[in-house]
Amino acid sequence: MPEGVKGYLRPLARKRKFPDFLIIGAQKAGTTWLHRNLQAHPQIWMPKEKELHYFDEKLAAQTSLRSKLWGKRAMDERWRRQVRRQIGRYSKFSPADIAWDLKYFLGSWNDAWYASLFTQGRGKTVGETTPDYSVLERKQIAHVHEIMPDARIVFMMRNPLERAWSQSLMDVRERNLEDVTDEEFHRHFEGKRSRMFTDYLGTLSNWGSFFPKEQIFIGFLEDIHFYPNRLLSRLYRFLDVDPSADYRVIKRKIHSRDVETMPTRLAVRLAESYLGDAEALEERFGGYASFWRYGARRLVEDPPEGERIAYPLWESSLWEEWVRETGQSPAPGSREARPQSGPLPSVQVVR
Structure with a gap:
């Protein structure tokens, strides 16, 4: 787009x-946990539909209602899943909720459409959650900033080992874990998608090229476990x-599978x-x-005995070893006890 046109459209x-x-x-x-808790704050408004996928999918997509109804792209299949889920909830929704759904599901995807999804939040701080934005290309982030x-x-x-393992579990969630071979897990660990979403420093480099570090907040999953209230207060x-108000913190794990250990051999491969x-x-x-570094190196150099290891790793003997x-x-309970999450300038180590 010519710069003169951009200058006219920007205001x-x-x-x-x-x-x-x-x-x-x-x-x-932990983004779902965070989304649910922020929704509960009376001064914050967020869409009931988590993951709008505007900047990563919809902005550049050429689509139609026919494509949404019968298309085979991932975004079309997601659209149909969202429609089915929302229809099942209509007995609980207000007319405003239904109006939002009509706008969201039937509107034309562009910046005006995206902005219209947040009009119900006027007078409040509004936000949205889409984890796929972490791997946007720089030209896409440039549009966000524009x-x-x-x-x-x-x-x-999150600990890179744990994040990759959790994503692998999600990818095979429809299967019995006993039927998934080590080779299949290895492909998940080494796959492009897993690598992209675990490249935290790449994400920060790309977003930091457009947004100053004072506008970036870094959160750690461990703080959801150890300090949920203080994490939210900082955010x-x-x-x-x-x-200051004591808002109810949702403590239940979201989208977690009942797995409290992981095979040691796979933990070593992840490390x-x-x-x-x-x-x-x-x-x-x-x-x-x-601790992430300590645990990974320990697994590589001297794996613990036993076929399985506690997961998440802060529940394992590796955490106790690291502390000692x-x-x-x-x-909590230690001399160094404090949350690690905060604005980027406050959480970086200067070396």
Whole structure:
């Protein structure tokens, strides 16, 4: 688009109600838990439909109602799943909810359509959650910045080994785990999709090229476990909403499968694959990332005995070893006890 046209459209775009914040990922790092809790804050409005997939899919898509109804693309199949889910919930919805659904499912995908999805939130801080935004290309992030330059970006991180394992479990969720071979799991671990979504530093580099670090909040999954209230309080401050009230925290795990251990042999394979990621993250952030690196190296060099290891790894003996050997533990009850999540400038290690 010519620069002169961009300059004319920019003020018009900013009159629309675009989100004040985006939760961009990472996948399998607590974004659903975060979305549900932020929805419960009286000063925040978020669509009831998590994962709008506008910037990663819909913005560049050429589609029609026929395609949505019968197309075989992933976005068309997702559209049909969302329609079926929403129809099943209509007995609980207000006319405003139904009007939003009609707009969302039948509208033409463009910036005006996207902005219209947030009009119900006028007067509140509005946001949306789509973890696939973490792997947007820079030209796509440039468009995000073009229409909402003041947006605050929230990025949740998780031990790379655990994130890759959790994604693999999700990919085979329709199958009996006993029927999934090690080779199949290895392909999931090494696959392009798993690698992309675990490249946290790549995500931060791409988004940080457009949004200043003061507009980026880094969250750690461990803080959801150890410090859920304090994590939310820090995030509320970052979003400029009331952090003081004692809002009910949803503690139930979302989309979790009843797996409390993982095969040690697969944990070792994951550690071999993601040790480099863990080392780079420790260099950048320290704290929980130091444990990620410790656990990965320990699994590679001296795997624990036994066929299975506790999952998540903070429940394993590796966490206790790390605390004993390093003397550091962000967990409650220790001298270093405190959440690690916060605005990017406050969580980086300066070295």
